[in-house]
Amino acid sequence: MSEVQQLQAAPRTAWHVAEVTETRRETPTAARISLDVVGWPGNLAGQHLDVRLTAPDGYTATRSYSIASSGDGERVVLAVDRLPDGEVSPFLVDELRAGDRLEVHGPLGAFFVWRPPASGAVGRPVQLIAGGSGVVPLVAIARAHADAGDATPFRLLYSVRTPDDVFFAAELEAARRGPAPLEVEFVYTRSAPDGSGGPVGRITRERLAAAVIGADAAPIVYVCGSTGFVERVAAWLIELGHDQAAIRTERYGGT
Amino acid sequence: MSFITRGFTGRSRERDDRLPPGQTLVHDFPVLSAGPTPEVDTADWEFTIRTEHGGRRWSWDEFMQLEIEDVTTDIHCVTHWSKLGTNWRGVSLDTLFAEVETEYDYVMAHSYGGYTTNVPLEELLGGRAWVAFEFDGEPLDPEHGGPARLLVPHLYFWKSAKWVRGLELMPTDDPGFWEQNGYHLHGDPWKEERYW
Structure with missing residues (x-):
């Protein structure tokens, strides 16, 4: 878990380019989206990120999503539910496909997270x-x-x-x-x-x-x-x- | 240095000069808090300002005797939503600090429930901050910070501490709760001071 502790010491958030490696139906209204994020520093379990989409005329829309994955590496998994009246979530659930690129900012949040206790220790339930x-x-x-x-x-x-x-x-x-x-x-x-x-x-x-x-x-x-x-x-x-x-x-x- | 995401056109083009970068207009009033909503009875409520010289304390009834202002303002949450032209009633911090002497330049706001947030004192003065207890003509809902919250609308809304119970003057700009947990020490929405 030394990598996770390193993260704790130096949480660096930044904008990253993310390429969609896979999207698939998670539920009738939601998609699971796997991203390959160059330079992603890894994230703790429970953190979130911002997704930014840019239209051809320069219009951008940014939303926060929780991350379903954790740990080291540049693979990040999201699961997004389509909000009936949403602007971004219907695009992510219904339009996005492998090979598309978007921007992500993170990892974000250091409170709603869980870290495994030191090896051998049993933490609070x-x-x-x-x-x-x-x-x-x-x-x-x-x-x-x-x-x-x-x-x-x-x-x-x-x-x-x-x-x-x-x-x-x-x-x-x-x-x-x-x-x-x-x-x-x-x-x-x-x-x-x-x-x-x-x-x-x-x-x-x-x-x-x-x-x-x-x-x-x-x-x-x-x-x-x-x-x-x-x-x-x-x-x-x-x-x-x-x-x-x-x-x-x-x-x-x-x- | 954005690039285009294939197939994304977006829906809204109602760009409004009052919306800071990266913000989206909402018409509901989302709730964000790190823990449960504390229940605070106005009979027990008190508000204190603590300084290096001691401080000042108000009960709810004393607070209601102070000069009350109507405030119409835009609010901006770090999670990318903004509301325009919201209506509040409260007491200006200029009114509260008129009764307080301090040499310190920084403030830690403390809330029922343990939440804290830091703000430079000068950003709380000059008609820019209030302790608000009404929203849209109604007593402030507990999930939005009632009975009273700080209202510092020129900064991201996590600085507008819900369930506020007092201000502590500090010689240095120490980080509060969210500021220790990833959010920017200052939080100007026009500069997108969201995160570390």
């Missing part, structure tokens, strides 16, 4: 709570934990419309089966997998209380989703006795 495409930075964190073979207990609670809308389903399953302890629980808001018979509907305080690591275990909690989701969940966590200072939130905006 980690509870990840995702609403919809807010899972992207949490996938990066869960995979960094899995890749490090880290012994810290992890749980992910993932609220999602239907099984088809799950981002990185195979990667999450692989991380769950790996040696690093990770439990994954889904809350389906529209429809559950066939035959599962599980409850369907928005997350409730009771469901949250039953699913997350208890406050007595003093977990660090990362919550990412829409503003409404994050506000509800964070308020319930405090009611359930979690330390406000141990709750880190990130929201996706309206652009």
Whole structure:
């Protein structure tokens, strides 16, 4: 993990040219976009970047996206959900293809991140709570934990419309089966997998209380989703006795 | 030194001179905060300015007796959205600092919930900063910083600390919360001072 610690000491952000190496459908409304970013210094799990697109007349549009990958190297993976009224996300999801170039600035953010504890150490347990495409930075964190073979207990609670809308389903399953302890629980808001018979509907305080690591275990909690989701969940966590200072939130905006 | 991304035309050409570079106009009011929204009752709320000589403290009722100003201003978030012509009510920091003596040049704003942000004192004076408690004619919503937030609209909006509870004068420009976590020490949107 010495590379990651180096990053910590000298986080250098800059604009980089990124070439799309692959895009593929992630869900019915989202795409997974793999980028080759020349000069990318690597990034911590949970960081984000800015994407800048330039039109032929010089018009530019810039948006922030969470990064689904982490670690060294110049390969960066994004997963972008198409916002119905968006200007940039429909282009990224529907138009972008391998070989296209765009600009990225980053890595950005040093708070909503997770670093593996020093070798052999077990850190405070980690509870990840995702609403919809807010899972992207949490996938990066869960995979960094899995890749490090880290012994810290992890749980992910993932609220999602239907099984088809799950981002990185195979990667999450692989991380769950790996040696690093990770439990994954889904809350389906529209429809559950066939035959599962599980409850369907928005997350409730009771469901949250039953699913997350208890406050007595003093977990660090990362919550990412829409503003409404994050506000509800964070308020319930405090009611359930979690330390406000141990709750880190990130929201996706309206652009 | 941008280059064209194949196939991208963009949608909006309503460039407005009031939009700083890299910003997009929004009509909703996105929320950004690093942690949960603290609940602060105005009965318990107080606002302090701490200096090398001591300082000054106001309760909510005392604060409401100060001269209140209506402010219409544009706001710019580092995450690339701007809102134009937003309407606020609050107390100018000129009013607050009229009662305070200090030799120090820098300020750390402190919030309920632990958030901090640093601003040079001169950027808080001269009719450029307020402690705001109304937005669009309504009490400020907790998720937007209510009961009261700092309003420093000429800097990126993370400098407009939500749930503000006081200002601490400092001899040096020490970094606050986001400034330690990747954001620029100063934060002028017209110079795109977004990140380190």
